[in-house]
Amino acid sequence: MNDYRVCVIGAGSAGIATMKILVERGVDVDCYEMSDQVGGNWVWGNSNGVSAAYNSLHINTSRKRMEFSDFPMPAHLPDFARHDQIAEYFAAYVDHFGFGDRIRFRTRVERVRPQDDGTFEVSLDSGESLFYDAVLVANGHHWDPRLPEPMYPGADDFRGEIMHSHTYTRESQLADQRVVVVGMGNSAMDISVDASYHAAATYLSARRGVHCRVSRFVS
Numbered sequence: 001m002n003d004y005r006v007c008v009i010g011a012g013s014a015g016i017a018t019m020k021i022l023v024e025r026g027v028d029v030d031c032y033e034m035s036d037q038v039g040g041n042w043v044w045g046n047s048n049g050v051s052a053a054y055n056s057l058h059i060n061t062s063r064k065r066m067e068f069s070d071f072p073m074p075a076h077l078p079d080f081a082r083h084d085q086i087a088e089y090f091a092a093y094v095d096h097f098g099f100g101d102r103i104r105f106r107t108r109v110e111r112v113r114p115q116d117d118g119t120f121e122v123s124l125d126s127g128e129s130l131f132y133d134a135v136l137v138a139n140g141h142h143w144d145p146r147l148p149e150p151m152y153p154g155a156d157d158f159r160g161e162i163m164h165s166h167t168y169t170r171e172s173q174l175a176d177q178r179v180v181v182v183g184m185g186n187s188a189m190d191i192s193v194d195a196s197y198h199a200a201a202t203y204l205s206a207r208r209g210v211h212c213r214v215s216r217f218v219s
Helices: 013-024 083-097 186-198
Strands: 005-009 028-032 109-114 120-124 129-132 134-137 178-182 201-205
Touching: 005 013, 005 109, 005 129, 013 028, 013 083, 120 134, 178 186, 186 201
Parallel strands: 005 028, 005 134, 178 201
Antiparallel strands: 109 120, 120 129
């Protein structure tokens, strides 16, 4: 399939897994990644400016459930590894299977346009346009924060700060504040715990009740 060209957008977990399979099958594949490293959303302080990672982030499933089947996570990692350990694992995955030279870093895909012959024109922020037989979009959806529309009643008159979890990066942002966390998803629960240690007061708002259980593996 050397004459079949594929473009992969994003070098996060899905992008690198896709790359590995395509390279193994002899497909001519290029990957474009806005950042200067692989790992996507798991890179705290990612140079691409769109990672939703925060400094206390850990995986919420055990490493045995999250690891690639053909590349186990190192045994010395904790069951619920930190963001930096996951990012290092993804980088090691690329190195191990040897397709890092197929990833073009600091490159943004600006547009993908279907052509009459069934191919796709991929336009880059460098001004280049390249043509591929297939395009796989693997940039995820956590890079784009979404707030309620319409916003909560009274939000325009609120004198405090309204932030999306995407813009939360460290506990100091909440220090000595009275914090309300809206929702009880994974990020909400993590940030609520952070706030409980650093904020003046922490409240958790949810539209319906949920059952919370502390994992016996977490100390």
